[in-house]
Amino acid sequence: MSKGGAVAGLTERAGDRLFRYGVLCAGLAVVGLAAALALELASGSRLAWSEFGPAFLWSSSWNPVSERFGALPFLYGTLVSSALALAIAGPLGVGSAIFLAELAPRRISDACCFFIEILAAVPSVVLGLMGIFILVPGVRAVSPFLIEHLGFLPFFRGTPYGVGMLTAGLILSIMILPYITSISREVLLSVPRPLKEAALALGATRWETVRLVSLPYARSGILGAVFLALGRALGETMAVTMVIGNSPRISASLFDPAYTMAAVLANELAEATSDLHLHALMAIAGTLFMLTLGMNALARWMILGTPTARRRP
Amino acid sequence: MGNKILGLALMCAMTLQAPAAVRAGDVLTLNGAGATFPYPIYSKWFDEFRTVRPDVQINYQSIGSGGGIRQITERTVDFGATDGPMTDKLLFKVDGKLHHIPTVLGAVVPVYNIAGTPDLQLTGGLLADIYLGKVKRWDDPAVRKVNPEAKLPEVPITVIRRSDGSGTTFCFVDYLSKVSPEFEKTVGRGTAVNWPVGLGGKGNEGVAGLVKQTPNALGYVELIYAEQNGLSHAAVQNAEGKFVKGSVAGVTAAAAGSAKNMPKDYRVSITNAPGAESYPISTFTWLLVYEKNSGTKGKVLNEFLRWMLDSGQKLAPGLGYAPLPPAVAASVQKTVTTIR
Numbered sequence: 001m002s003k004g005g006a007v008a009g010l011t012e013r014a015g016d017r018l019f020r021y022g023v024l025c026a027g028l029a030v031v032g033l034a035a036a037l038a039l040e041l042a043s044g045s046r047l048a049w050s051e052f053g054p055a056f057l058w059s060s061s062w063n064p065v066s067e068r069f070g071a072l073p074f075l076y077g078t079l080v081s082s083a084l085a086l087a088i089a090g091p092l093g094v095g096s097a098i099f100l101a102e103l104a105p106r107r108i109s110d111a112c113c114f115f116i117e118i119l120a121a122v123p124s125v126v127l128g129l130m131g132i133f134i135l136v137p138g139v140r141a142v143s144p145f146l147i148e149h150l151g152f153l154p155f156f157r158g159t160p161y162g163v164g165m166l167t168a169g170l171i172l173s174i175m176i177l178p179y180i181t182s183i184s185r186e187v188l189l190s191v192p193r194p195l196k197e198a199a200l201a202l203g204a205t206r207w208e209t210v211r212l213v214s215l216p217y218a219r220s221g222i223l224g225a226v227f228l229a230l231g232r233a234l235g236e237t238m239a240v241t242m243v244i245g246n247s248p249r250i251s252a253s254l255f256d257p258a259y260t261m262a263a264v265l266a267n268e269l270a271e272a273t274s275d276l277h278l279h280a281l282m283a284i285a286g287t288l289f290m291l292t293l294g295m296n297a298l299a300r301w302m303i304l305g306t307p308t309a310r311r312r313p
Numbered sequence: 314m315g316n317k318i319l320g321l322a323l324m325c326a327m328t329l330q331a332p333a334a335v336r337a338g339d340v341l342t343l344n345g346a347g348a349t350f351p352y353p354i355y356s357k358w359f360d361e362f363r364t365v366r367p368d369v370q371i372n373y374q375s376i377g378s379g380g381g382i383r384q385i386t387e388r389t390v391d392f393g394a395t396d397g398p399m400t401d402k403l404l405f406k407v408d409g410k411l412h413h414i415p416t417v418l419g420a421v422v423p424v425y426n427i428a429g430t431p432d433l434q435l436t437g438g439l440l441a442d443i444y445l446g447k448v449k450r451w452d453d454p455a456v457r458k459v460n461p462e463a464k465l466p467e468v469p470i471t472v473i474r475r476s477d478g479s480g481t482t483f484c485f486v487d488y489l490s491k492v493s494p495e496f497e498k499t500v501g502r503g504t505a506v507n508w509p510v511g512l513g514g515k516g517n518e519g520v521a522g523l524v525k526q527t528p529n530a531l532g533y534v535e536l537i538y539a540e541q542n543g544l545s546h547a548a549v550q551n552a553e554g555k556f557v558k559g560s561v562a563g564v565t566a567a568a569a570g571s572a573k574n575m576p577k578d579y580r581v582s583i584t585n586a587p588g589a590e591s592y593p594i595s596t597f598t599w600l601l602v603y604e605k606n607s608g609t610k611g612k613v614l615n616e617f618l619r620w621m622l623d624s625g626q627k628l629a630p631g632l633g634y635a636p637l638p639p640a641v642a643a644s645v646q647k648t649v650t651t652i653r
């Protein structure tokens with residue numbers, strides 16, 4: 001009230017007031033929507049929480065017949081597949097962004113970026129089909145080699161079915177790559193030219209300029225891109241369901257089938273007849289909601305903690 | 314205000330009049346929801362029924378049996394549909410008399426992908442042991458014993474099953490639970506179960522796709538999906554000891570075999586049915602209809618169901634579904650007359 005009114009003079013025009021309340025309503029609606037979602041998830045899952053308590057989160061049985069439910073295998077699958085995707089797409093995305101922003105001629109860079117952004121628009125079910133027809137046979141063909149040479153690690157043991165955690169991680173990395181690349185490129189392009197020129201004038205090589213000037217300056221933006229990508233990976237449903245094998249078991253091997261929280265919701269919600277089953281699924285949804293919320297909070301905290309963010313007004 | 318009251322009165326008058334003569338342009342809409350497995354035949358029926366009654370529009374959402382049961386229990390739809398009969402516990406929550414009306418039958422077949430596609434025979438006990446993870450390889454003595462002639466690979470079996478809750482799974486595990494006490498104890502019956510082994514595919518098409526792609530895989534799908542995808546399916550030993558391949562005729566035989574012991578409410582499992590020709594992994598699929606319905610809806614439902622049991626049944630085999638055996642259809646006709 002006070003600030004806007006003071007600037008505009010003593011009286012606020014009707015149009016201004018209308019605009020202000022309109023925008024206020026829109027803003028409140030967003031908050032209200034999130035609150036309503038949280039409330040609905042809480043009330044829809046109360047049976048599961050009262051039956052299993054917090055142990056729901058670390059219990060690993062999921063048996064709709066005997067009605068014993070626990071979220072751990074899904075929590076594990078979601079976190080590991082997303083981490084795998086970030087491990088693959090993170091360096092690849094930032095690396096390609098550095099190339100596109102710093103090394104490639106502007107015209108080529110723009111053209112590449114156009115195609116990368118198209119990749120982000122591919123529907124996930126299409127990517128899932130591509131996963132089934134290309135990635136799954138590919139992983140099945142490569143895994144015996146990995147088992148033979150890297151089999152001393154627990155991640156590379158077991159039977160190569162083709163579908164499983166590794167394939168899910170790969171498909172997720174393809175899905176999140178465009179986010180990391182195109183945002184990171186944009187951020188790197190916004191690094192002030194004089195800064196880079198100063199570094200070059202001091203005799204820094206191209207690599208040193210990127211490492212000591214561009215990357216530190218763009219760090220908060222790149223972190224933001226990575227967390228946006230992580231958010232997408234955590235919630236991705238269709239493509240993952242199609243290639244992960246959907247088995248609620250925890251296994252160190254990346255070749256074994258696994259399950260994610262989003263996938264179990266897509267699979268079982270339609271046919272859940274008993275109340276407890278339905279409430280357990282809602283509890284999974286609530287857990288996923290809290291996880292993404294936590295990740296976002298962490299991202300905020302990390303981005304605010306970077307020096308560039310503090311420097312900016 | 315006055316206009317509203319007038320409108321309301323007019324509407325009341327129209328509803329009272331409606332059964333006698335539906336005016337041209339007035340379309341009565343019925344909404345249903347439920348099972349996905351019979352969706353192709355249901356949409357064909359609802360389409361064809363319009364030629365009989367152009368003034369009736371039936372909408373059907375294939376949201377899954379679980380959703381169908383929930384919605385008809387809350388009366389948010391005019392009829393539901395399910396692949397597995399409702400349990401007593403679920404029926405207890407229903408307010409009013411809800412009928413299970415069997416419509417058609419389907420079969421679940423074990424499909425496999427073995428190089429050279431040898432003819433494969435399976436007993437119920439063997440199938441249960443494979444899905445329990447006890448029989449792990451194609452060259453296991455238990456597999457060899459029922460397939461002395463077949464050339465089987467010396468590799469592990471890649472077991473594939475549904476990951477989503479489904480009536481297909483219910484029918485399959487219902488059969489395995491009947492033939493293997495151990496399966497009943499460790500896995501049990503349900504639209505979604507806790508599988509000890511295997512990879513999960515989403516939907517019939519997901520399982521068919523995985524089996525087609527994975528060498529040495531074994532999975533289970535609805536008969537029609539096996540045929541559409543050109544997957545070879547195994548013959549399964551029935552209650553009389555004969556090995557029968559899944560087919561429309563085998564399913565109708567199974568239904569006829571269990572028609573004698575048909576309970577009054579039609580909530581019956583026909584897996585492992587008696588009869589030499591019976592295919593053992595078969596199931597009815599049901600519409601869920603209240604005995605008393607509001608307004609003219611009951612009358613229209615009644616008319617549709619009688620049409621479905623007569624002309625509708627002839628459309629079933631063309632789409633891969635088995636029609637009801639005549640004895641069952643006759644008995645269902647009698648039940649349908651009570652719906653109003």
